[in-house]
Amino acid sequence: MNGFNLSAINFAWLPILPLIAVAVGAMVVLLVGVRVEDEDSAGLGFIALVTLLAAFVLTLFLRELPLRSRMPPPPPRRED
Numbered sequence: 001m002n003g004f005n006l007s008a009i010n011f012a013w014l015p016i017l018p019l020i021a022v023a024v025g026a027m028v029v030l031l032v033g034v035r036v037e038d039e040d041s042a043g044l045g046f047i048a049l050v051t052l053l054a055a056f057v058l059t060l061f062l063r064e065l066p067l068r069s070r071m072p073p074p075p076p077r078r079e080d
Contacts, residue, residue: 010074010075014062017058017062018055018056018059018062019055021051021055021058022051022052024051025048025051025052025054026051028051029044029047029048032047
């Protein structure tokens with residue numbers, strides 16, 4: 001029996017990287033927002049805006065990459 005190998009997962013992470021950034025930022029805002037008073041909640045809006053800006057920059061960066069670099073490599077061939 002073979003062990004679990006991460007290189008066997010043939011998945012392209014780059015196209016969903018901006019979505020991951022927004023999801024992480026939203027989780028940070030939700031987790032920090034529980035402990036922040038109403039008067040101090042302006043910082044949460046700033047964190048949300050920075051998260052959206054990061055996702056926008058990631059999207060622009062990924063658009064500049066050639067299509068070939070965004071595709072996952074082909075799976076290795078098995079010779080039985």
